[in-house]
Amino acid sequence: MTDGPGAPPSFAVIVVSFGSSGLLRRNLAAIDLSAEAAVVVVDCFSDAAERERVRALARERGWEAVLLDDNAGFGGGMNAGAARAIERGARVLVAINPDASIDPRSLSALVAAADADPMLLASPRIVSSTGEPWFAGADLYLDDGVTRGAAARERFPGAARREWATGACFAISTELWERLGGFDEEFFLYWEDIDLSQRALGLGARLELVEAAVATHDAGGTHAAAPGARAKSELYYYWNIRNRLLFAVKHLDADGVRRWQRSAPRVALGVVLRGGRRQLLTTAGPWRAYVRGLRDGRRIVGERAA
Structure with missing residues (x-):
């Protein structure tokens, strides 16, 4: 359903x-x-109270609200939002996370580049709330x-x-x-942007960093285990580990898939260590995500290779 x-x-x-x-407010x-x-x-529906907060904020600010009945993930949510924006006649789509912000001049520069x-x-270049490069x-x-x-x-x-x-x-x-068909919703969370980028390059598109545009990313935003914490959520670890192998079967040849499978335990550990070592001593979540992500990623490889 839509409001607005x-x-x-x-x-x-x-x-x-x-x-x-x-974060939206x-x-x-x-x-x-x-x-x-x-x-x-x-x-993406989380609970009734949050749904009403988003609805009220959208009405207050004059935003269009697309209210999904379930959690479609980042890719599915973006696809739904883009479809509504295109219906309304937008020539350029600007995606931004709830934990990010951008000033009007930077936004204009970004839009102008894509429109041209x-x-x-x-x-844009993205910096943290303390000004560090992100x-x-x-x-x-x-x-x-x-990824580096x-x-x-x-x-x-x-x-x-x-x-x-x-x-x-x-x-x-x-x-x-529209030529790309939006995000691949099979990724649900994480790696969908890498997939979109690779498909765009495959169509002959270019990726460009617009130096005149700067956005700020709130490091305590959507995937931290707690506001301001270094540790990430279990979902962050799981989907990053799983989707690396999903990307492999979608984009690499058989030799490439085998290489990524061999390096999967090492790379997955690197993903978990993005949240620091202390978390590994205090919670089972990162280890659980490590095991599940590798298991489900390998299952995808096995199913697609069969």
Whole structure:
């Protein structure tokens, strides 16, 4: 179901929320948007009280609310929001996480880049709330499926790699979005942005970091185990570990899939250690996600290879 007004926008800002009404009020409501923009908030159902908070906030701010009956994940939520924005006539789609914000000048630069080149997937530089770099381009290394920031390229000269753009904030023309068919909802959470990037490159599109655009990412946002904590949620670990192998079977040849399977335990441990070592002594969640993610990822490989 949808709530909200319907004026034709030139671009739309789309946010997927799951229990994130507080972040929406703090971050999205602070973005000063022009009359040419629409805001589409997709609420993946978490509970009735949260649903009402999102509905009320959308009415208060004049946002369009797309209210899903269940949790469709990030990819499914973005697809639903993009479909509504396209119905309203948006030429450019801007995705931004609930735990991120962007100033009007940066938003304009991002939209202008995607509007000028319909075969461009445009990203801002993203910094943390303390100003530390969070995203300035990223690469997927094809030998073992490790992801690293663009700053690591000098340390790995000659390595086979492909660029990818984070789903935390990006702009894309509706033309390119529709050619891609949006996000692959099989990923549910994490790696869907890497998959989208690879499919975009396969169509001849370009990925570009728009230097004039800067977004801020709240490190205590949607996937931390607790606000401000370094440790991530069990879901973060699980879907990152599982979806790495799902990506492999969708994009690599048989030799590549075997390489990624061999390196899976090591890479999965690296994912878990993003939350630090202390968590491993205090909770079973990271270990549970490690085991389940590897198990389900290998099951996918086995099923697809059969």
